[in-house]
Amino acid sequence: MDYKNIKGVPNNYNQLPKVKFLIYHSTDKNNVGCETTLVSAINENEAIKLVRYLKPDKVVGKVKQVNY
Numbered sequence: 004m005d006y007k008n009i010k011g012v013p014n015n016y017n018q019l020p021k022v023k024f025l026i027y028h029s030t031d032k033n034n035v036g037c038e039t040t041l042v043s044a045i046n047e048n049e050a051i052k053l054v055r056y057l058k059p060d061k062v063v064g065k066v067k068q069v070n071y
Contacts, residue, residue: 023071024050027064041069 021043029037040058044050047066054063 021045023069025067025069026050026054027067028058028061029064037064 022045023041023043024047026040026042027037028039038061040054040061042050042053042057044053047068050066051063054061
């Protein structure tokens, strides 16, 4: 994916250290059986922006940092 087309992304985005975030598309407390999206981003706010760009019709629920 070319991140240069997304507004607000710096030119050196691919060179910055990233962390993986698991985004739940549900607002339930248990988050059992709901759809998720795994993205790599610099921080939590950038991950939410990326998921809203990729899946604009989905609700962004809980955001969890993962190590896999």
